[in-house]
Amino acid sequence: MTELLLHTADELHKLPRTGRRAVVMTxxxxxxxxxxxxxxxxxxxxxxxxxxxxxxVNPLQFGAGEDLDRYPRTLDADLSIAEEAGADAVFAPAVxxxxxxxxxxxxxxxxxxxxxxxxxxxxxxxxxxxxxxAKLLHLTRPDLAxxxxxxxxxxALIRRxxxxxxxxxxxxxxxxxxxxDGLALSSRNRYLSPADRQTALALSRALFAGRxxxxxxxxxxxxxxxxxxxxxxxxxxxxxxxxxxxADAHAVSAACAGxxxxxxxxxxxxxxxxxxxxPPLVLDYLALVDPKDFTEAGPDFTxxxxxxxxxxxxxxRLIDNIPLEFGAHx
Numbered sequence: 001m002t003e004l005l006l007h008t009a010d011e012l013h014k015l016p017r018t019g020r021r022a023v024v025m026t027x028x029x030x031x032x033x034x035x036x037x038x039x040x041x042x043x044x045x046x047x048x049x050x051x052x053x054x055x056x057v058n059p060l061q062f063g064a065g066e067d068l069d070r071y072p073r074t075l076d077a078d079l080s081i082a083e084e085a086g087a088d089a090v091f092a093p094a095v096x097x098x099x100x101x102x103x104x105x106x107x108x109x110x111x112x113x114x115x116x117x118x119x120x121x122x123x124x125x126x127x128x129x130x131x132x133x134a135k136l137l138h139l140t141r142p143d144l145a146x147x148x149x150x151x152x153x154x155x156a157l158i159r160r161x162x163x164x165x166x167x168x169x170x171x172x173x174x175x176x177x178x179x180x181d182g183l184a185l186s187s188r189n190r191y192l193s194p195a196d197r198q199t200a201l202a203l204s205r206a207l208f209a210g211r212x213x214x215x216x217x218x219x220x221x222x223x224x225x226x227x228x229x230x231x232x233x234x235x236x237x238x239x240x241x242x243x244x245x246x247a248d249a250h251a252v253s254a255a256c257a258g259x260x261x262x263x264x265x266x267x268x269x270x271x272x273x274x275x276x277x278x279p280p281l282v283l284d285y286l287a288l289v290d291p292k293d294f295t296e297a298g299p300d301f302t303x304x305x306x307x308x309x310x311x312x313x314x315x316x317r318l319i320d321n322i323p324l325e326f327g328a329h330x
Contacts, residue, residue: 004089005079009139012052012091019048023142024087025133028055029072029187033148033177035085040174041146042086052140053082055092060103060128072187091140098135107131108165110157116294117308118153118319121284129154130161137167145169150176150184152306152321156291176320178204184320191316199281200313202274203320206267206286210307213266214324217259221327259326260288260297260305267307274311284310284317291323302326 006012022041026034034053041051055078062068075092082090107127110119114126137145147155159171177185182204183197192200267286274281288297291306308321 004087006089006091007093008097009093012089012139015050015052015089018050020045020143021050021052021141022144022146023052023054023136023140024146025054025056025136026078027057027071027187028078028092029074029190030055030078030081031185031187033150033185035081036177037146037148037174038082038085038087040172041144044144044146044172050089051087052142053078053087053090054136054140055090056098056132056136058098058128058132059095060107060131061122061125062128063122063124066122067188072190098132104131108134108161111160113153113157113160113294116153117285117287117289118310121310126154126157130157133158134161134165134167137169142169144172146172146174148176149173149323150186150320152291152308152323153294156294176322182208184318186318188316188318192313195279196313196316199274199277199279200311200316200318202270202277202281203309203311203318206270206274206309207307207320207322209270210263210267210288211322211324214259214263214326217262218327258299260301261299263307263324264288267309271309271311279314282312284312288324297326 006015022045024034024037024041038051038053045051055075057068057071057073059068062071078092079090108130110126110130113119114130115123119126145158147158149155155171155173161167162169162171179185181201183189183201184204189197189200264286271281271283271286275283286309287294288301288305288307289295290297290301291304294306297305303326305324305326306321307324308319310317310319312318
């Protein structure tokens with residue numbers, strides 16, 4: 001694999017192209033989540049295509065006090081994982097290669113979406129992320145670019161940039177990969193002690209609790225749609241002496257409203273319990289948002305949504321999310 005390790009733009013541009021080129025951008029410290037991205041890229045590019053993996057720890061997206069210096073660098077292991085997953089080349093440039101004039105004076109702005117959730121906690125993070133993604137898209141010139149849905153806000157912003165700035169590339173989102181206990185795979189998981197990890201499991205449990213609440217409420221809604229709980233129906237049931245059925249009809253009808261709030265509440269209960277754990281989970285945010293702009297979903301929201309959470313356990317900050325689908329109200 002070492003002969004396919006590239007360090008400069010000139011080496012990358014001399015790499016012969018075969019078929020469609022797919023790129024997977026990483027900051028290294030590859031794990032099974034990255035391997036899944038690379039395998040998916042291999043499938044999408046096809047046997048005649050080409051898969052390029054980038055490994056670059058981008059200083060622009062780390063704020064003051066964040067873990068840039070401590071971020072793991074494991075290039076030899078990364079090369080092995082990339083090769084086994086089907087990569088044809090790994091582009092691992094130095095900072096000076098990507099930013100030859102030092103910090104770039106012209107950067108991509110993430111706009112209002114980049115100021116919400118992760119952007120509110122990490123000002124400037126998404127500007128730095130989009131700037132390096134734009135540069136790497138220019139350098140690698142792919143037909144496809146694959147990104148994990150675990151970083152849902154990042155994926156949404158990259159899609160918006162590609163659309164707004166007319167990048168000739170197809171952006172493909174790949175579902176989050178989880179460990180057996182539900183924890184989303186992350187390069188930062190290695191920082192967790194055994195006790196930290198037990199607390200950190202609350203992130204995925206909270207998301208799953210929200211998902212389960214949505215499924216339960218949606219089942220009640222389906223019952224309501226099959227047998228509408230009108231006042232006339234309830235009164236008729238009551239006249240037949242079926243008081244319990246009458247109450248059930250009203251309960252089913254009530255279950256059809258406020259689903260987003262119920263989902264948030266179910267997830268919040270799990271996180272509240274984790275805040276009392278040892279070590280405690282320190283919540284940054286829990287949000288149910290529209291993936292088009294990452295604004296909060298209102299009580300009557302319908303369509304695709306993202307339930308997202310971010311929290312610190314010890315000194316390690318973790319994020320997670322799941323996609324949800326809210327049906328139209330009857």
